[in-house]
Amino acid sequence: MHSNNMAADTLAVHAGEHHPDGAVITPIYQSAMFKFAADAEVDSLKYLRYNNSPNQIALQEKLAALERTEAGLVCASGMAAITAAVMCTLRPGDHVLAQDGLYGGTLALFRDELPQRGIDLDFVNKDDRDQWRALLRPTTKVFYCESLTNPLLHVADLRGIADFAREHNLLSIIDATFTPPCNFRPVDAGFDLVCHSLTKYLNGHSDVVGGAVLGARAIMDSVLKFQKRYGATMDPHTCFLVQRGVKTLVLRMERINSNAQQLAHWLSEQEGVAKVVYPGLSGHADHQRASELFRGFGGILCFELNGGFEVASEFMRRVRIPLAAPSLGGVESLLTLPAKSSHAGLSEEARRRMGISPSLIRMSVGIEAFEDLRDDLAQALAAVG
Ligand SMILES: *Cc1c(COP(=O)(O)O)cnc(C)c1O
Secondary structure: OOOOOHHHHHHHHOOOOHHHHHOOOOOOOOOOOOOOOOOOOOOOOOHHHHHHHHHHHHHHHHHHHHOOOEEEEOOOHHHHHHHHHHOOOOOOOOOEEEHHHOOOHHHHHHHHOOOOHOOOOEEEOOOHHHHHHOOOOOOOOEEEEEEEOOOOOOOOOHHHHHHHHHHHHOOEEEEOOOOOOOOOOOOHHOEEEEEEEEOOOOOOOOOOOOOEEEEHHHHHHHHHHHHHHHHHHHHHHHHHOEEEEOOHHHHHHHHHHHHHHHHHHHOOOOOEEEEEOOOOOOOOOOOHHHHHHHHOOEEEEEEOOHHHHHEEEEHHHHHHOEEEEEOOOOOOEEEEEEHHHHOOOHHHHHHHHHHOOOOOEEEEOOOOHHHHHHHHHHHHHHOOO
């Protein structure tokens, strides 16, 4: 039996596991609805969209144990999780503070959907408490941020945001997708709700899309109510796959953290590499804060080659191990050009202001051998150099 004060390594394996008929792992319950007693109350009704089927419960328990929250909810995607977390408390006339430079999907949700629902929004600087105070209104309800931003890996004043939210009675919500719970536990920093795209590190195998919201029972009841109505539920087979993926989370993250740290260091010493962005490097603007908050700096790093876009795209063609593909957080290394993918919708000028040049390459570092990744990047650098 596990207990919830055990280490993440142990919880990832044992928390939330159910053993019907002595099964060692929680089997897949491929049933949309479940029988109830003839005199049962409507609240005891079990149905997939109500998120109370055995595979959903098992995964929710495992994730809540890892984030050390009372409750959890799994959703059909990371965006479904973020939508449920943000929208469940907001009403027309309310106001939201959100960190600027959010993940593209979240930015689109906030910028395009919130105003249509009569909800006001201000994007704020990640560190400027005076600005937060100046923008605060009597109607402000939510402060939303990310633990590490895409692709330049800024780390906001996360403790400051959680404290500010508590002081002003705001719901603090954090997207912690880039920092799975073995690297960082947002509730320890004071956050109310934690969102994850399970598509990324928690599942870790690039084979499902999913999301989760974790938090205290009372607020999670509102998130669940929203999800029941909007219907973005996770099916049992996907729950099973994520449940399996999470078991190796800590092992994968140890390798990923160490591969990324070593690659970032190695890249920063190569001729032909103009710049490396990784919060584990002492030259990163938020390195000190990341060191205080995180255990491991994650698997995303960015670098810029001398010579602009042509050189960067030739480099992408020359690498043999990492695939050129969107998304992140799997066991295999992936490369993207943010200017051509996640940030393609912005003007070149807007990208330049954010620090995203046409030749910036983002790498999601996998669990391959460091030496093989290093040698592969070296041969690709030599070929374009
Ligand atoms: C991928 C991602 C999302 C969205 O997740 P989906 O599972 O694709 O819906 C949200 N936030 C961050 C930081 C992400 O990387």
